Amino acid sequence: MRRRLLALICVTGSLVSACGMLPGDHGRKTVTVWLMKDSASKEFLDRFTEDFERTHDDLRLDFRIQEWTGIVEKVRTALKTRSADGPDVIEVGNTQVPLYADGGRLVDLTLESMRDWDKEKWLPGLAQPGKDGNKQYGIPWYAANRVVIYRKDLFEQAGITSPPKTRDAWLDDTEKLDSDGNQGIYLAGQDWYTLSGFIWDEGGDLAREKDHEWQGTLDTPAALRGMDFYRRLQALGRGPVDADEQHPPQAGVFAAGKVAQIIAVPGLTQSIVQENPRLKDKLGYFPVPGRTAGRPGTVFTGGSDLVVPQNTDDQFAATTVVGALTDAKWDTELARTMNYVPNKTTLAGAVASEEGVAAMAAGAAHGRATPSTPQWADVEADNPIKEYMTRVLGGADPATEARRASRKITEALAPDLG
Incomplete structure (x- = not known):
């Protein structure tokens, strides 16, 4: 219980630096994750945080919720100039990835996508705009469509x-x-x-x-x-x-x-x-x-991808968080919690009991995005x-x-x- 309380305290931006000094928390690396408002419920993030920090005792999560209004310039600024509490992982709209990949400011996640994350099963409307040429920068998280x-x-x-x-x-x-x-x-x-x-x-x-x-x-x-x-x-x-x-x-x-x-x-x-x-x-x-x-x-197909800034302090830690958030277990849990379409065509059965979401999933299998x-x-x-x-x-x-x-x-x- 005490450990859970400390993790919740660390979510607040003003106490991030102090969290690294808490008793029993020595040596943990804080991974700062920017998520958009209403993309994931607090209850989902609490469950994910508890599970992730239990299985990754060297990492601590710091989720910071962002507003869509003005987010493009805020992200661009974060990608250009690294601050002490800058993001290590960022949720972005799937069609926004090209904006941020331009200029080489995102980490190329092609290897992880092919080796670990089953990219061939991703929804095309999320995966396609996350690419620049043969390089994969945006990792599909969830989808929604008409x-x-x-x-x-x-x-x-x-x-x-x-x-x-x-x-x-x-x-x-x-x-x-x-x-x-x-x-x-x-x-x-x-x-x-x-x-x-x-x-x-x-x-x-x-x-x-x-x-x-x-x-x-x-x-x-x-x-x-x-x-x-x-x-x-x-x-x-x-x-x-x-x-x-x-x-x-x-x-x-x-x-x-x-x-x-x-x-x-x-x-x-x-x-x-x-x-x-x-x-x-x-x-x-x-x-x-x-x-x-x-x-x-x-x-x-609308929805979100996760990206890793090139200026992150720990690319391996950031990539680990991306992999966990987008894996089958937690991506399915997010879809069920928020009535989204999961990021892979093979996970559509997880939302089959919800008529509206099932209809979305059927369409998302053939989804596209803007150029x-x-x-x-x-x-x-x-x-x-x-x-x-x-x-x-x-x-x-x-x-x-x-x-x-x-x-x-x-x-x-x-x-x-x-």
Whole structure:
């Protein structure tokens, strides 16, 4: 009990230096871990800490919780200048890894990934953005992605006995649901994450790298087919063509009734039920359908990777913590605790009992992420994909608008030579 109390005291940043001098704790190396707010519960971290420090009597953990707001600059500063209490392990958004790997400020964990961590089993949407060329910097921790949240009662009223498994069946069912004053689906016109999945399903990309240069590729035939499917689906509801899913928040629209489906992470149902408790037992989930029944649709995979700064005082200790947090035991425990998708496709069965998480896991097995380049943040800062979608949904020529948007993406992805 006394040892546990001391470990909890050491979590506070102001007492880190003193913790190394506590009786019975001589020689322990403190590993400072930055985690993002709400990524892991305090109860989970307590259980992990107790187990880890029991089996690693030379190490002590110091978890420091960070806010997402302003985190990019805070991490960049930490990577450039090592302070006495700087991080040894950092949780970062999976698509942020290229930002931090740029300039050689992260430890290359390729060897550990291949030798110890079963990298071939990782979710592609977490593993891919964690790479730079052949080097693995970001180690997948957990994932979350969009599924279809639907009204079971409205499906039943429309005579639909089971969720659709192909995109063609999805269109047919949604058309049936789009009647009697109901919206078959509420899909905002600028939900570009959802559009990305349809483009990937057709074999297209948002951008591609050739000869070390990135080019926007919304104007390829495959990408145009993905946009056409989005247009047909979006028309079976009354989502605004000039706004994204947050304006207005789609949870509120769905909670108001008269909407049969939305595309969102399962956790959004908490907000829906809070606004409309009568929907509590009427909601279900299914993976975004794919082109064929045997394979769910490709989806944008969000989530987090763990990275090790090059300026850590003890690379071996930091890597040991990464390995423990992401191993099968604790990654499964985190997924069950927080309703995430585990980091490996082989662990999907661990969350099969939760309908929403199981639907996420099915999609995550075919997940993707945005182009792995530090400049992608510049694309999202003034996102030409949103403007492109609004123009096409408003009746403009898709090919013309796709060429315009692709040029803007290419310009944004050009390296800054200044």
